[in-house]
Amino acid sequence: IRTNQLLEVLKASREIELSKKLSSSSNYLAANTKTLEDDEKIGTSTSSAVDLIEEYINKVLGGANTMVISKPAFSALRRDRSIINSISINTTAAQTDVPAMVSVEAIKDLFMLDNILIGEAVINTGKKGDTPTFHGAWQNDIILLNIDPVATTDFGVTYGYSAMYQDWEVYTYDEADAGLKGARMIRPCARFVDLVATKAC
Numbered sequence: 001i002r003t004n005q006l007l008e009v010l011k012a013s014r015e016i017e018l019s020k021k022l023s024s025s026s027n028y029l030a031a032n033t034k035t036l037e038d039d040e041k042i043g044t045s046t047s048s049a050v051d052l053i054e055e056y057i058n059k060v061l062g063g064a065n066t067m068v069i070s071k072p073a074f075s076a077l078r079r080d081r082s083i084i085n086s087i088s089i090n091t092t093a094a095q096t097d098v099p100a101m102v103s104v105e106a107i108k109d110l111f112m113l114d115n116i117l118i119g120e121a122v123i124n125t126g127k128k129g130d131t132p133t134f135h136g137a138w139q140n141d142i143i144l145l146n147i148d149p150v151a152t153t154d155f156g157v158t159y160g161y162s163a164m165y166q167d168w169e170v171y172t173y174d175e176a177d178a179g180l181k182g183a184r185m186i187r188p189c190a191r192f193v194d195l196v197a198t199k200a201c
Helices: 002-022 049-059 071-077 081-090 104-111
Strands: 066-070 115-119 122-124 134-136 142-145 160-175 183-196
Touching: 002 160, 002 183, 049 081, 049 104, 049 142, 066 071, 071 115, 081 104, 104 115
Parallel strands: 066 115
Antiparallel strands: 066 142, 122 134, 160 183
C-alpha cells in the first residue's frame, strides 16, 4: 500500500509541474494566446465558445487535435449555449430537446479532436498541522495542442513530448540503522523530462 501511495504522490507532482508548464503563455506563440474579457468568458450569455475555440484550433500549426482543460472549466464549457446549440443543430435535435449540458464525446466530435484531457489534480497548500487548504492544480485555461504521438526528434512535428530514460520502477533495500530493528526502504523513481518542442503547435 505504501508503495502505491508514494507512486501516486510522485505522479500527482508530475501533473502539477505539467499544469504549470501548459498554463505559461511563454510556451506558446504570442498570437496563439488570448485572455478573455468578462463578456467573452465561457458560459456567459454573450460568449461564443464555438467560434473562439474553432478560431484557435485553426491557429495551431497543423490544427489542434488535443484539448487540455480543468474540470471546472470543462463544466462551464459543456453548459455553454453556443456549444449546446451547435451540437443540437448538428444532431438535428429540436430546440426544445437541447440538453442542459453535453458530453465529452460530443465536444470531441464537434471540434474533431482526438483527445480531451481533463485535469483533476488537487493541491493542499496548507502547512503540516494546519487545516488543509485545497486548490485545483489546473487553472481556467482552455489549452489547444497539436500532439503527434509518433513524432521523434528527427521526424514529425508536435507540441511536446516526454523524453523517457527510465519508466517508473520501485527499488527496495534494507536499512539496518533506521528505527530500532532496521527498516525496509522503498524508493520509487522514474527518469524523464517533459519538453515543449514546437510552440506553434
